Amino acid sequence: MSRPAKIGEPEKIREPEKTREVDATEYHIDAERLKGFLTEISAFGKRPEGGVSRLGFSDADQKARAWLVSEMRATGLDVWVDAAGNIHGRRAGTEPGLPVILFGSHIDSVPEGGIFDGTLGSLGALEVLKTLSALGSETRHPLQMVVWADEEGVHFGQGLFGSRAATSGPIRGELDLTGSDGHSLSEWLERYGQRPSEIDSAVLNPRDVTAYFELHIEQGPKLDRQGVPIGIVEGIVGIYRFEATVEGFANHAGTTPMNERRDAMFSAARLTQAVREEVMAKPGRQVGNVGLLKAFPGAPNVIPGRVQFPIELRDIDEAVVMEVLERIRGRAAVIGREDGTTIGITPFASERPAPTDTGLQEQIHRAARGLGLDTIRLPSGAGHDAQNVSRHGIPTGMIFVRSKDGVSHNPNEWTDWDDCARGVEVLYRAVTELDAR
Numbered sequence: 001m002s003r004p005a006k007i008g009e010p011e012k013i014r015e016p017e018k019t020r021e022v023d024a025t026e027y028h029i030d031a032e033r034l035k036g037f038l039t040e041i042s043a044f045g046k047r048p049e050g051g052v053s054r055l056g057f058s059d060a061d062q063k064a065r066a067w068l069v070s071e072m073r074a075t076g077l078d079v080w081v082d083a084a085g086n087i088h089g090r091r092a093g094t095e096p097g098l099p100v101i102l103f104g105s106h107i108d109s110v111p112e113g114g115i116f117d118g119t120l121g122s123l124g125a126l127e128v129l130k131t132l133s134a135l136g137s138e139t140r141h142p143l144q145m146v147v148w149a150d151e152e153g154v155h156f157g158q159g160l161f162g163s164r165a166a167t168s169g170p171i172r173g174e175l176d177l178t179g180s181d182g183h184s185l186s187e188w189l190e191r192y193g194q195r196p197s198e199i200d201s202a203v204l205n206p207r208d209v210t211a212y213f214e215l216h217i218e219q220g221p222k223l224d225r226q227g228v229p230i231g232i233v234e235g236i237v238g239i240y241r242f243e244a245t246v247e248g249f250a251n252h253a254g255t256t257p258m259n260e261r262r263d264a265m266f267s268a269a270r271l272t273q274a275v276r277e278e279v280m281a282k283p284g285r286q287v288g289n290v291g292l293l294k295a296f297p298g299a300p301n302v303i304p305g306r307v308q309f310p311i312e313l314r315d316i317d318e319a320v321v322m323e324v325l326e327r328i329r330g331r332a333a334v335i336g337r338e339d340g341t342t343i344g345i346t347p348f349a350s351e352r353p354a355p356t357d358t359g360l361q362e363q364i365h366r367a368a369r370g371l372g373l374d375t376i377r378l379p380s381g382a383g384h385d386a387q388n389v390s391r392h393g394i395p396t397g398m399i400f401v402r403s404k405d406g407v408s409h410n411p412n413e414w415t416d417w418d419d420c421a422r423g424v425e426v427l428y429r430a431v432t433e434l435d436a437r
Ligand SMILES: [Zn+2]
Pocket: 106, 117, 118, 151, 216
């Protein structure tokens, strides 16, 4: 059943004896009610052309939050908003002293975004809790849904605000940033009824949390292409950025013979090609990108004397990234020698990979198998609140469902309602089976 994964393709994990998929009428969750929730929330920030623009910290976001809070209260949850603007809703457990099982996502969107990104995990969490109430089921642990504030971070240029504030705390100076709408993050928090000076009170104690689950659309094409309904996320990839600086010699572009040029742009172009070749040189899911080039002095009639550009590498395994980087450095040395340039590559920003908990991966796998659903394990190439929670020392599990053609952050983002229901039923089972364990 195992074959080596091709480049860019996760290994498919199929059960040896495929069980019949459980009919949706046998689900605990109510697929129609879930569809109703997702449709209702899509009215906030709705665009006539389709999709939503519901930026974190905006009027549309505030109205959607008010609607959600009233739905959560109507479900009988104990609801509060923490100092970072994260919305929490708790349902009590039967055994005193057990730490909560936490699950949720976000409801803010990018400009001209889709209606499933974040909302599926948020309204899916509410659906799980509504289902338990409707069934009159008790759980040993308290169950708590969370809707993280400003996941997309459009106004302030920094995503994952709420989950960061609830884990490592905000970045220094972050609350004083003025957003693209002219208001500071502090002002918005006040508008949301919070005291920014008390932001530290939003930090979760890992000992108070048994586990965190996040259900999300994949936002990539792997599940859809392979016809698999459920993805088990192995972790959120690490993002490593390096600054490459090529030093050549600026000279007259008309009079300098071609064989005497020390052309920094030519070396940069060759190195850009080398980045792609070295990333693809071995099988795996690693990706690399050169997204911009800056040439100096930057004129049509001057041979570039210096070129700077970022090299971005991503993978779930830091060792893979470092190995690719070493090969890129080797290529850079050769290119520099051949072209008479010098090339330096220095790290300037990195975010470590955030692996999910292997026990919770198994929990999700069992839940999916119980429904007769195929799964694959895959890393998330996009950032999620789950990465902050995982790095905070809270065991984290993440469930993906299919995005049609992998399209997301786009009004055409689509996940079939059946797939939404499959994902929420897997979440329901993962949470309740973990609770019973
Ligand atoms: Zn999202």
